[in-house]
Amino acid sequence: MTIELDQKEAEAFAKYLESRKVLIADPSTSSRSGLFAVFRDLGARSNLTLLVNTFSQAQATIVSDKPHIVVAEYDLGKRCGLELLQSQREQRPEETKECLFVVVTSNTSQTAVARSAEEDIDAYIIKPFTPEVVRRTLMRAALEKIKPRDYVLAIDAGKAAMGEAKLDEAEGHFNRAMPLDPSPSLACYYLGQVKALRDIINEAQGSYQKGLSYNRIHYKCMVGLYDLLMKQQEHTQAYEIVRRLSQYFPANPKRLAEVLRLAIVTGKFEDIERYYTIFTNIDDRDETLIRYVCAALVVCGKYYLSTKVGNNRAIELFRKASVTAQGRTKVLKEIVLALLDYHLIKEADSFLSKFPPESFNSDEFLLLRFLVYNHAGKASIIIDQGRALLSRGVVDDRLYAVMIQRSAEADLVVAAEELVYEGSEKFPEKRGIFEEVLNKARKG
Structure with a gap:
């Protein structure tokens, strides 16, 4: 110079x-x-x-x-x-x-x-x-x-033509840009956009992948490829792309919600804890993101419970979900029911105590309290609580199953049979389960 x-x-x-x-x-x-x-x-x-x-x-x-x-x-x-x-x-x-x-x-x-x-x-x-x-x-x-350099001018000309729906002209400009830069990822991205607008999916995907061959973390090529894979419902491949995006580029609420949803869909439960850490550093958390994070933590916790060796890890994830939920009863309900499914009664009772006071008289809370106390309370008290719930109009298959079992164990055979009939009318798909509960209780 x-x-x-x-x-x-x-x-x-x-x-x-x-x-x-x-x-x-x-x-x-x-x-x-x-x-x-x-x-x-x-x-x-x-x-x-x-x-x-x-x-x-x-x-x-x-x-x-x-x-x-x-x-x-x-x-x-x-x-x-x-x-x-x-x-x-x-x-x-x-x-x-x-x-x-x-x-x-x-x-x-x-x-x-x-x-x-x-x-x-x-x-x-x-x-x-x-x-x-x-x-x-x-x-x-x-x-x-x-x-600007000739490379930039060619891309700008292509973008202008694409904005006017002159796709042939735009493609010509982007192809002209390709040899003007040693790493023409941006030109590849816009060629992919033209192909996508023409609905030539394979060629669009090829253009994005070519751009990533020059730079494996090129932002726009990754976004273009991700959008394309999502439209094709190629969730596993789309997840790998969005995971790479979240690894290298700042997380925003929309993308984090997407990556959490895909992690669940593709069964990548082990990744969810890392995304939770990213979430804790985001200030502008909207309701959608909070909902996705809570759901992901609960699903991940259920996964660890199912492995039979991950109870402590599951409970820690449930704890994070309950903190994030900030009293949202739907999240707490899912946690309590999951713990009951795995007979973790003490832990279920602990999360039951996290319900906000204003929910204590709700059908939802009273039902969960009934299900938790069923494992430790006297049969007569449980039956009385169950009858009170039924008279309140609470309709839940778990309520009927417990009441059938407890009534049969207390030799209230007629009451148990009536509950089987009533429960089967409300939950026809559960008839076999109700009858099995009754038979087991009689034999026990």
Whole structure:
């Protein structure tokens, strides 16, 4: 690079910077001040350069000040700086060509992640950095916006054509882009999009996989392939892709809910505890995500109970589910019933005590209390409680089974037979079970 060209680039970058708002988000004081000094020397105005040290501060600043340039440390406490990209896009949706998003990291694997989010992440800076390295990195990223490479121009032309539904023209541009970059994963992604729009599924899948052959964690190729596999209901393959996504890229509530659902569908119960750890670091948990996490923990707990050697592990998962549920009785009910199924009465009673006081007079709670106490209470008391539930209009096959057994054991044969008849009318599919309970109780 000649001195004259370097000077021209510096002038172009200074002009680019002079009216731009800059946000620097980094928990390290020395890193923040070092980056601030570089931006100031490059032409950024001090009064337009904002410094923060936490994720929440950065997010609030993006909303209030709408910075054109965001420089974020990859690790911002429990959150990932990459998550700020979406916030910046939301505040300046029409100005992506005028904005920069730069990731700062000291970790080589995080650098690979930033590189894999091409078209979204404009540059990355590796710590420890020198002012000259930062200067050249920022200038290169800005000049790419001002004067894009032929590869980027070809992709932009293809995207414009695709937006106008000119798929032949778009495909031509994306094919033209392929030899213009040594790792054309992005071109492969857009070729896959064109093939998917044409419903040529095999070729779309091939394009995404080709993109991943250049970069195995290319974000957009993984998302494209995942969406395609889900449409084909190829759940096992889709799970492997979304698991890789959750491993390398920041979790968002929607994706975490998807990966939990697929983990259950594909029987990958051992992975659920790791996703729970990810969940605990997400602040904006919506009702759907909480519901999926609780369901996944309960299903995983039931799986460990079924292995006959995982009781302690199951109970720990149930404990996490009950904490996450925050008094949601549906979750607590599933836990209590699962423990009763495996004759863990003491543990079931413990989770019964977690029900909120306002539910103590509900049919649901009274039925569960009846089922738990059935294993320790006197027959006469259990029968009285059961009759009270039936007179309240509680209808449950487990209630009938217990009442049939207890009545027969107490030599209340007529009552037991009437319960078999009544229960069979309400639950015809359980008639055989009710009759078997009655016969066993008589013999016992």
